[in-house]
Amino acid sequence: LCESDSGLQLISIQGSNCPLLDFCFGSNASHNDSILYSAALDGSIRKVVVASSNSSSAHEQCLGSHSHAARCIRYVSSLDVILSAGWDKKLCAWDSRSNSTNPVAEVILPGKAFCMS
DSSP, X not given: OEEETTEEEOOBOOSOOSOEXXXXXXXXXXXXXXXXXXXXXXXXXXXXXXXXXXXXXXXXXXXXXXXXXXXXXXXXXXXXXXXXXXXXXXXEEEOTTOSOOSOSEEEEOSSOOOOOO
């Protein structure tokens, strides 16, 4: 779903057919763009950009992946990074502006991540 001037609108996302476990909204690249980040059961971390409120499709980019399910994702506006945690016992920081599919930082957790705030 995407918010538009006329209310909520369903968008089509081409890419992984794997179930999403979490998503969050990110900062707008421009006033007409909506950005969201997703964490999926296959471990993928994806960025989705909806070009305008009148569009029913979106551009999707894979930022990287966890070795097991990516369970949680958050956008941290003060740092302009995406944090994800997964069942691979890792907390990863991603730079959405980079073309690299490697995290910019990684922390080993004592166990699987199930939630994050």
